[in-house]
Amino acid sequence: MRDVAVIGVGMTKWGELWEKSLRTIFVETALLALQDAGLDCIDSMYVGSMSSGLFVGQEHIASLLADYLGQTPVPSTRVESACASGGLALRQGFIEVASGMSDIVLVGGVEKMTDVNGHEATYALGTAADQEYEGYHGLTFPGLYALIARAHMEKYGTTREQLAMVAVKNHRNGSKNPLAQFPFEITVEQVINSVMVADPLRILDCSPITDGAAAVVLCPVEMAKKLGKPVIKIIGSGHATDNIALSSRKDITWLEATFQAARRAYDMAGKGPEDIDFIEVHDCFTIAEICVIEALGIVERGKGGKAVEEGLTSLEGKIPVNTSGGLKSKGHPVGATGVAQVVEIVKQLRGEAEARQVKNARVAMAQNMGGSGGSTVVHIFEKE
Amino acid sequence: MEGIVGYGAYIPRNRIKVEEIAKVWGADAASYKKGLMLEEKSVPAPDQDTITMSVEAAKNALKRAAVDPREIGAVYVGSESHPYAVKPTGTVVAEALGATPEVHTADFEFACKAGTEGMFVALSLVRAGEIKYGLAVGADTSQGAPGDALEYSAAAGAAAFIFGRENVVAEAVESYSYMTDTPDFWRREYQYYPQHGGRFTGDPAYFKHIVGAAQGILKKAGMKPSEIDYVIFHQPNGKFPLKVGKILGFERNQIEPGWLVPKLGNTYSGSSPMGLTAVLDISKPGDMILIVSFGSGAGSDAFIFRVTERIEEVRDLAPKTRHLLDNNKVYLEYGVYAKFRQKIRKAA
Numbered sequence: 001m002r003d004v005a006v007i008g009v010g011m012t013k014w015g016e017l018w019e020k021s022l023r024t025i026f027v028e029t030a031l032l033a034l035q036d037a038g039l040d041c042i043d044s045m046y047v048g049s050m051s052s053g054l055f056v057g058q059e060h061i062a063s064l065l066a067d068y069l070g071q072t073p074v075p076s077t078r079v080e081s082a083c084a085s086g087g088l089a090l091r092q093g094f095i096e097v098a099s100g101m102s103d104i105v106l107v108g109g110v111e112k113m114t115d116v117n118g119h120e121a122t123y124a125l126g127t128a129a130d131q132e133y134e135g136y137h138g139l140t141f142p143g144l145y146a147l148i149a150r151a152h153m154e155k156y157g158t159t160r161e162q163l164a165m166v167a168v169k170n171h172r173n174g175s176k177n178p179l180a181q182f183p184f185e186i187t188v189e190q191v192i193n194s195v196m197v198a199d200p201l202r203i204l205d206c207s208p209i210t211d212g213a214a215a216v217v218l219c220p221v222e223m224a225k226k227l228g229k230p231v232i233k234i235i236g237s238g239h240a241t242d243n244i245a246l247s248s249r250k251d252i253t254w255l256e257a258t259f260q261a262a263r264r265a266y267d268m269a270g271k272g273p274e275d276i277d278f279i280e281v282h283d284c285f286t287i288a289e290i291c292v293i294e295a296l297g298i299v300e301r302g303k304g305g306k307a308v309e310e311g312l313t314s315l316e317g318k319i320p321v322n323t324s325g326g327l328k329s330k331g332h333p334v335g336a337t338g339v340a341q342v343v344e345i346v347k348q349l350r351g352e353a354e355a356r357q358v359k360n361a362r363v364a365m366a367q368n369m370g371g372s373g374g375s376t377v378v379h380i381f382e383k384e
Numbered sequence: 385m386e387g388i389v390g391y392g393a394y395i396p397r398n399r400i401k402v403e404e405i406a407k408v409w410g411a412d413a414a415s416y417k418k419g420l421m422l423e424e425k426s427v428p429a430p431d432q433d434t435i436t437m438s439v440e441a442a443k444n445a446l447k448r449a450a451v452d453p454r455e456i457g458a459v460y461v462g463s464e465s466h467p468y469a470v471k472p473t474g475t476v477v478a479e480a481l482g483a484t485p486e487v488h489t490a491d492f493e494f495a496c497k498a499g500t501e502g503m504f505v506a507l508s509l510v511r512a513g514e515i516k517y518g519l520a521v522g523a524d525t526s527q528g529a530p531g532d533a534l535e536y537s538a539a540a541g542a543a544a545f546i547f548g549r550e551n552v553v554a555e556a557v558e559s560y561s562y563m564t565d566t567p568d569f570w571r572r573e574y575q576y577y578p579q580h581g582g583r584f585t586g587d588p589a590y591f592k593h594i595v596g597a598a599q600g601i602l603k604k605a606g607m608k609p610s611e612i613d614y615v616i617f618h619q620p621n622g623k624f625p626l627k628v629g630k631i632l633g634f635e636r637n638q639i640e641p642g643w644l645v646p647k648l649g650n651t652y653s654g655s656s657p658m659g660l661t662a663v664l665d666i667s668k669p670g671d672m673i674l675i676v677s678f679g680s681g682a683g684s685d686a687f688i689f690r691v692t693e694r695i696e697e698v699r700d701l702a703p704k705t706r707h708l709l710d711n712n713k714v715y716l717e718y719g720v721y722a723k724f725r726q727k728i729r730k731a732a
Contacts, residue, residue, distance in 0.1 A: 016584075016587070019588075117581070117582050118582055195412055195415050
């Protein structure tokens, strides 16, 4: 396998982009990534998108987006793994470059979620749950994560305040990210008193509905050096699955797919949790971030809430988590999220993260999760 | 000098509180009260509709104008709840007022700005010299689907204005319209309740068009927000008019006198026109008033009026709008409200 580098990243401001269509959002972002890489042609492309069919009534978007990017006839593939679609698209691009099948691969992620109303968006997102065992009985994602949160509170004593602190931390980071959908700070009191969604989760525990895209350009490390680009290597890639229905899991507070994907990524990279300088994780709900840092081995099982409270994961902490603002503050256009995590990591490792810059960081990790944890993709990056 | 020669409002006496609606739907009343600044709304009685409320408001306008109804050359009623799909509201209103048969009538419909559309046309016909007096009414018994966010605001009320050239109480200084095709809210034929685009009704619809119309008319008139004494914006909830006022550079004391929505609800076509009646009730000669409506679909009409000395003579000839809003109220429980609004059907 060849070593693979990320040589270009692109992202535009996320939010309710009423004036822009899915293809516009994607193409603007992809062009930024190509410009950043200093390239105008690619060998192939991958697009992560969870549900363009339900959100905008458009399938077959791999070809559509290749066309609007002016890249036909290159092969273009859409990748779907619910909210992990973007991370999985990155893995496919990584495998293609590493295998020698292609040299330059564009990996993008996109979701246009505000063309439908809130009920339709909730339904579309709900298709990532087990329809027969969860969806038909009325469970939605806030409901599923509320079950996880309640179980975590009962089992480990995680508190309502600790959940809120995840959102507060991520908004503090996001307030320093000009591309974030909600770039402002919030308080623990605001979270705890916000509108109830699914007990114990309130609206400020939940990531928003967002229009947005993100894109990166991959190539072999040798080529990156020839192009004179800063070399950010992908040194580990792990992908794992789990039961998608919560009821099939032994312990709903434990994210086995995240644990397994991380183990594979650590093994490939020859690194362990102690080597990681900062992480972007999938905080679709505040409880998710707590469970994820446990499964990644950053903290002991059951200690995620405590770690957040003690500041371990804050921007100034030992292992900053979600310096971008995370899904909570930056936004969560589902298919784009896994790619946007890489955009943040590359900016940080290049020293381009401005007010939210992590000092002296060399190794970073991205964790992108589908549904309530039925699929997870983990990547580890290193600055050469 | 063309302008308003008489004005009047009407508000049904029934009210329902936000808490009473939220209780039924298991919703969070506090978030509507704090987030949207809504407390209660007016509810029409079973025998009240856009026609009866238009007549009430127009009679109040006639009392203030003190003109012979037979000299009214145009009767325009703007509403999205005309009682008939086919058969005009305007003919019934004109007949009830004694304005028939030498009169032109038309029903306007443009979501919440149908009232100011009638005002725009009536004023224009007076300016053109085609008619001596023109009556324009904005009235609605607004519909909101049970449990929908709209149910907390959809209210009932009417405002009427008689335009003419003599004995004007408020001179029309400028008028202006701003619109685009923006589908933020709609109701198809045979649908009982409207549908809306949720948050899409905000920035790209309400805010864009009100800001466009307000800035357009101020530029046309060569005026700054600080030169306006009172400003009235369309009031779908309590928050939007305050927010758009801030964006445009108006102070809260310029907005509050015409800001009726926390206790009234959104009277759709009657909304900003009723705010104008409340402002006229308290204004002094020389005051400059800006009114900007908004109708989904979407567009805004804007007018600047200058109040004359005559306001002092006519103000007390009919009930003041705040008086109608604050007195003689009857609070309904949800069940009776549901019956009044025909949300439950009686056996035949």
